[in-house]
Amino acid sequence: MSGGGSNDDGGQDFELNLAPIIDCFTVLITYMLVSASFISLDILEVSVNAANPQTEQQQTPPEMQVSLGLVIKAAHELDLVVTGKGTEHIAVASAANAVDLVRLRDQVKELQGRYPALQEISVRAEPGVQYREIVNVVEGLKKSMPKVYLGD
Amino acid sequence: MSRKRRRKLIKDDEVPEDMALQITSMADIFTIILVFLLKSFSTGLATLQPTQGMHLPSVTTSNQEAMKEAVKIEILPNAILVDQKAAVTMTNFRAPGSVTAEEEQAANEDITLNPLYKPVFQALTHEKGKATTEADRKDTNLMVLADERTPYATLRTVMASAANAGFVDLQLVVLGAD
Numbered sequence: 457m458s459g460g461g462s463n464d465d466g467g468q469d470f471e472l473n474l475a476p477i478i479d480c481f482t483v484l485i486t487y488m489l490v491s492a493s494f495i496s497l498d499i500l501e502v503s504v505n506a507a508n509p510q511t512e513q514q515q516t517p518p519e520m521q522v523s524l525g526l527v528i529k530a531a532h533e534l535d536l537v538v539t540g541k542g543t544e545h546i547a548v549a550s551a552a553n554a555v556d557l558v559r560l561r562d563q564v565k566e567l568q569g570r571y572p573a574l575q576e577i578s579v580r581a582e583p584g585v586q587y588r589e590i591v592n593v594v595e596g597l598k599k600s601m602p603k604v605y606l607g608d
Numbered sequence: 609m610s611r612k613r614r615r616k617l618i619k620d621d622e623v624p625e626d627m628a629l630q631i632t633s634m635a636d637i638f639t640i641i642l643v644f645l646l647k648s649f650s651t652g653l654a655t656l657q658p659t660q661g662m663h664l665p666s667v668t669t670s671n672q673e674a675m676k677e678a679v680k681i682e683i684l685p686n687a688i689l690v691d692q693k694a695a696v697t698m699t700n701f702r703a704p705g706s707v708t709a710e711e712e713q714a715a716n717e718d719i720t721l722n723p724l725y726k727p728v729f730q731a732l733t734h735e736k737g738k739a740t741t742e743a744d745r746k747d748t749n750l751m752v753l754a755d756e757r758t759p760y761a762t763l764r765t766v767m768a769s770a771a772n773a774g775f776v777d778l779q780l781v782v783l784g785a786d
Contacts, residue, residue, distance in 0.1 A: 477635055478631055481635070481639070481642055485645065488646075489645070492648060496784040496785075497664075497783065498670060498782050498783070499779045499781060500782055501780075502778050503776055503777055504767050504768075504771040504777075528760075581760040582760065583759060584760070584761070586759060586760075587683075587755065587757065587760070587763055590760065591665040591667065592665070595667045595668070595669070595782075606778065607764060608764065
């Protein structure tokens with residue numbers, strides 16, 4: 457008769473076989489490394505201007521209702537159009553052969569000070585303006601304007 | 609036999625010929641790498657692969673906006689792809705064939721007359737029609753991957769097609785700041 461602690465009928469020694477686990481992991485990791493993109497991508501959310509709802513404007517009194525538009529012109533120039541009781545055009549000249557985003561930001565801040573209800577802007581451009589410039593401007597505007605609309 | 613030689617013979621006999629491979633530590637490392645890659649994939653943007661030849665515009669600051677699963681449209685110099693299928697071919701971002709000045713003027717005033725409008729509109733409507741759930745049918749998000757050299761005239765036509773097909777919320781995919 458054997459003493460206590462015999463392994464014959466009681467607990468079984470279980471040895472984990474790591475080889476198949478390593479095989480699975482190798483395949484999974486190889487697949488993910490091959491299919492992953494190492495370019496860092498980001499998202500800019502805009503809405504199409506055709507669907508511009510008037511909900512926020514409806515809550516402000518008519519005399520305070522203004523809309524702000526931006527036209528990106530050729531030669532990196534911008535034209536801010538404030539439409540309310542009348543129409544006001546504010547030109548933003550280019551700086552160092554590029555769009556002057558600092559001046560644009562200051563102008564938008566000044567307009568937001570004048571019209572606190574101004575929370576959205578509509579952006580369009582001349583036909584030849586390239587997409588990279590539009591993205592630059594939209595990125596700059598998104599820092600001060602929660603909602604940006606794109607299109608006519 | 610001298611004592612030194614006998615000790616050396618004994619030591620040589622004790623050295624094992626086969627070295628066992630320690631795969632426990634390899635399993636640890638693989639687990640960590642796998643968890644890291646799964647986390648990267650969970651953000652969604654890791655699986656987005658711009659088509660070859662596409663030069664996305666870059667931004668200078670990180671926007672931290674979460675990507676929403678949506679129909680994808682790509683604007684390349686020679687084609688517009690809707691969910692990786694060519695909707696229309698182009699030549700240097702313009703519709704193939706020559707367009708007279710009157711036709712161009714008419715297209716500027718009525719965007720639906722632009723030769724790019726109809727094929728893109730049909731492709732997007734077809735994608736919308738594939739929706740199986742009510743939530744998908746009401747989804748207005750569209751992911752836009754456009755080459756940085758795309759002129760606004762082409763982008764405007766694509767946006768008009770998208771808006772009329774029911775996609776009014778655009779996610780512009782750009783190269784993030786490092």
